[in-house]
Amino acid sequence: MSRAGVVLCRCNTLIDSKMDFNTIERRLQKHKNIVFIQRVNMACSPAGKQIIEEMASLHGIDSLVAVACSPLAKGSVFKDLTRKLGIDKNMLEIVNIREQCAWVHEYDDATSKGLTLINMGINRVVKAQPDSTTINCAMINKIKCDKCKRCLEECPNRAISINDDGYPAVNPDLCQRCGVCIGGCPLAVISLPDFKVDEISAMLKGASGAKSPFIVGFFCDFAYEEADKMGQAGSAYSPNLHIIRVPCTGAVNMITVNDAIAEGVDGVLIAGCDASQCKRKRGNEVARYRIENFQKSLEEQFLEKERLSYVSLGEGLKEASIINDDKCNRCGACQQVCPYGAIKQQDEGKFQVYYKACRSCGICAAACKPGAILVPVCPDKKIMNAIDAALAI
Amino acid sequence: MPPKVDITKCDGCRAEEEPLCDQICPGNLMRLNEQGKAECRSSRDCWDCMSCTKICPQGAIETRLPYQLGYYPAKLIPKVGTDKIMWTCVDINGKVERYVIKTRNN
Numbered sequence: 001m002s003r004a005g006v007v008l009c010r011c012n013t014l015i016d017s018k019m020d021f022n023t024i025e026r027r028l029q030k031h032k033n034i035v036f037i038q039r040v041n042m043a044c045s046p047a048g049k050q051i052i053e054e055m056a057s058l059h060g061i062d063s064l065v066a067v068a069c070s071p072l073a074k075g076s077v078f079k080d081l082t083r084k085l086g087i088d089k090n091m092l093e094i095v096n097i098r099e100q101c102a103w104v105h106e107y108d109d110a111t112s113k114g115l116t117l118i119n120m121g122i123n124r125v126v127k128a129q130p131d132s133t134t135i136n137c138a139m140i141n142k143i144k145c146d147k148c149k150r151c152l153e154e155c156p157n158r159a160i161s162i163n164d165d166g167y168p169a170v171n172p173d174l175c176q177r178c179g180v181c182i183g184g185c186p187l188a189v190i191s192l193p194d195f196k197v198d199e200i201s202a203m204l205k206g207a208s209g210a211k212s213p214f215i216v217g218f219f220c221d222f223a224y225e226e227a228d229k230m231g232q233a234g235s236a237y238s239p240n241l242h243i244i245r246v247p248c249t250g251a252v253n254m255i256t257v258n259d260a261i262a263e264g265v266d267g268v269l270i271a272g273c274d275a276s277q278c279k280r281k282r283g284n285e286v287a288r289y290r291i292e293n294f295q296k297s298l299e300e301q302f303l304e305k306e307r308l309s310y311v312s313l314g315e316g317l318k319e320a321s322i323i324n325d326d327k328c329n330r331c332g333a334c335q336q337v338c339p340y341g342a343i344k345q346q347d348e349g350k351f352q353v354y355y356k357a358c359r360s361c362g363i364c365a366a367a368c369k370p371g372a373i374l375v376p377v378c379p380d381k382k383i384m385n386a387i388d389a390a391l392a393i
Numbered sequence: 394m395p396p397k398v399d400i401t402k403c404d405g406c407r408a409e410e411e412p413l414c415d416q417i418c419p420g421n422l423m424r425l426n427e428q429g430k431a432e433c434r435s436s437r438d439c440w441d442c443m444s445c446t447k448i449c450p451q452g453a454i455e456t457r458l459p460y461q462l463g464y465y466p467a468k469l470i471p472k473v474g475t476d477k478i479m480w481t482c483v484d485i486n487g488k489v490e491r492y493v494i495k496t497r498n499n
Contacts, residue, residue, distance in 0.1 A: 146416055148406050150450075186413060186450030188475060201475040254450075259474035262493045293402070297452040301470050301481040302489045 002126045003035045005061040006118070007052055009043035009068035011098055018102035019110040027115055033126050035059045043068050044077045056085050063091035063125040067118055069098040070228045071245070088130035090193060095121040099231030100243055109239035112211060117242060120206035127202035131193060137175035138182065141189040142167050154184035154250075156281035178280035179251025183290065188255050195247060201259040203244060210242075213266035217243045218252045222279060223271040223313055241269065248272070249310070250283030254294050257308055261298075268308045275312055277357070284312065320355035320376075321364055327372035334364035334373060394457035395436030396423075396445050402453035405429040414445035414454060447471045447478070 006028065010016045025037050038055045040048040043066065056064070064087055066078045071094040082092045097114045105113060133139070137159075140151075151160050151168055159174035160181060182190045188197040207214050215238075219227055224245045230237065246252055249272030257268050270291065272284040288310060295305035320342070323334070334351060335343045342357035343364060353364075365373040371380070396414075405425050406412035414423040414431050423445055426432045431454070433439060446454045458467050468483040473496075480492045 146413065148413055150407060153407055186448070198475050255474055258472045258479065259477065262472065262474050262477050262479035293451060296402075297472075300452075301472070302483070 002033045002063055003059070003061050004033050004063045004065055004122055004125055005052075005056055005059060006034055006037045006065045006067060006122070007043055008037065008039045009048070009066070010039060010041050011069060012042055015068075015098050015102045019097070019107060019114050023111055024115050024118065028118065031122065033122060035061055044074045049077075049081055052081065053085060056087075061085075061087070062130075063087065063093075063128065065093050065095060065118065065121045065125055067095045067097055067114075067121070070094075070096045070100070070224075070231075072225060072228060073099075090128045090131050091125055093121040093125045093128075096228075096243075099228040103231040103234060104236050105239045106236075113239045113242070116206055116210040120203040120242070120244075123202045123206050124199050127199050128196075133193075135172050136193055137172040137177065138170045138179070138190055138192055140168055140170065141191070144187055144189040146187065148186065150184050150186065151181040151190060154180050154286060156180055156283070176280065177247060178283055179247040180280065180283050180286060183251045183253045184286065185253065188253050192247065192251075195251065197253050197256055200244065200246075200256050204256075204260050204263045204265060207242075207260075207263055207265050211240065213240055214264070215240045215242065215267045215269060216260055216265050217241050217269040217271060218246050218249070218256075219243050220249045220251075220272040220283070221245065221247055222273055226313055227271075248278070248280040248283035249287035250278075250280065250285075252287065252290075254290055257294060261303070261307065266307070270308070270310045272310070272312055277359070284310075320353050320358035321360060321362070322374045322376070323351050323353060324372045324374065325350055327370045328368075329370050329372075331369065333367045333369070337363050337367045339363065394441065394459050395433045395439045396454045396456050398431050398433075399453045399455065400428070400430045402451045403430045403449075404451060405431060406450075413448045413450065417444045417448045419444065443469075443471065447473050 008021055021039060028034060028037055036055055036059050038051065040051050042048045043052065064082055068074060075094055078092060078094055079089065082089060095117050097117060101114050101117060102110050145167055147166050156178065157174050157176050159171045160168050163169040177192055179192055179195055182192065182195065182197065204216065227243055249270050252270055260268050270287060272287060273279055278284045291308055291310050294308055298305050298307060328351060330349055335345060340357045340359055342354050343351055344354065346352055360375055360377045362375045362378060365375045412425060412431050419442060420438055422433050422435055422438055423431050424434050441456055441459065443456045446456045458469060464485050466487060467485045470481040472479045476496060478494050478496055480494065482490045
């Protein structure tokens with residue numbers, strides 16, 4: 001039996017004016033793993049932290065569920081707090097009900113979705129185990145591993161090698177904590193300190209009793225940031241989407257999706273970076289491959305393949321650099337300086353920009369001696385106008 | 394009835410020395426052929442335990458049901474999660490039923 005403390009942050013009425021905290025408190029009271037539910041005005045303020053510390057020492061909790069803003073906004077505050085309280089870092093779960101719930105949904109929808117999200121968070125900390133290791137890299141459970149060596153091939157950083165005993169071992173210096181090996185492992189024996197397959201499966205158990213259709217979104221770190229930005233911009237989306245943060249889209253194991261579908265989740269959405277621009281090198285490439293395979297097996301089971309779908313962010317919204325072929329003297333300097341490998345020479349000697357790989361950094365424009373490259377985000381004319389305006393004052 | 398391997402899906406567990414179906418098979422019946430795909434070396438010795446069907450990460454192996462249980466269109470497809478298996482059961486008339494069974498893997 002776990003002893004979890006729940007902290008509800010009002011965020012100085014920014015959250016509790018948009019959703020009903022009384023209903024949430026009343027519904028959570030019956031939960032057997034919760035020791036206390038504390039409502040604080042601002043959990044990140046010194047006064048709020050003091051209240052949490054007092055309640056924690058009074059009840060002797062071993063895990064903390066912080067129901068507050070995004071972990072990207074004030075996550076470090078809660079991490080420091082748990083370190084001070086002597087709670088293991090794995091036993092903290094931050095439930096994001098500000099950016100992804102209260103600010104984007106109507107009052108009643110936000111309340112019911114918030115309750116589901118909190119239940120998912122509690123399920124996760126109940127399942128979590130304290131972990132004494134301080135090395136922050138992927139870990140392999142040797143008891144279950146059967147040495148199939150799939151993780152060796154999937155790792156984008158070549159951080160995994162075979163030990164003398166035949167089991168794979170992770171090099172902590174090379175590991176970038178992207179989790180692509182976790183997604184690839186057929187037996188789900190690899191875990192990161194803050195991302196474990198069985199914890200995610202436990203979270204999905206909170207789906208029961210929620211409004212149908214229940215859709216789970218696995219958002220990579222960068223997509224999660226974008227979802228937060230949607231909340232800050234105040235744009236609304238469907239309250240059926242429940243977002244779970246994963247390090248990379250490649251970290252979503254298909255065993256988790258199996259669990260979700262067996263649990264009664266109606267649809268799974270996986271959101272990541274643009275096709276060629278995965279920040280973890282090739283996470284979404286392997287994710288797409290796995291998703292295609294899984295969609296085929298869904299059809300074999302007489303389920304619709306749309307139940308698992310992939311979206312990538314920012315496709316078709318970019319403005320790539322343009323090379324003016326009349327001015328170009330074919331020196332090839334742009335190809336050499338481009339950090340993303342976006343400029344390639346064509347067969348007839350022309351240089352061309354692949355818009356999918358281009359990130360409009362402008363380095364090629366600076367390197368081009370004849371001035372043939374135009375960066376639409378910041379053209380020379382715009383800069384000269386700005387200089388003229390500055391000089392005119 | 395022996396397991397049938399879909400060779401378009403099987404990747405031979407990336408051609409390592411022992412694929413997962415070989416490791417799990419209680420009769421040690423599975424092996425890799427020259428093309429690096431899994432195959433059953435002796436189909437008459439198979440017990441229909443479905444271990445290989447459940448372990449295959451690509452979902453490439455299908456265990457044909459014995460004719461006493463159901464003719465060809467009948468199928469039994471497992472999907473393994475962390476602590477549960479979802480069985481999709483199709484009978485000879487094409488009726489689909491699903492069962493979720495808890496396991497004790499953890």
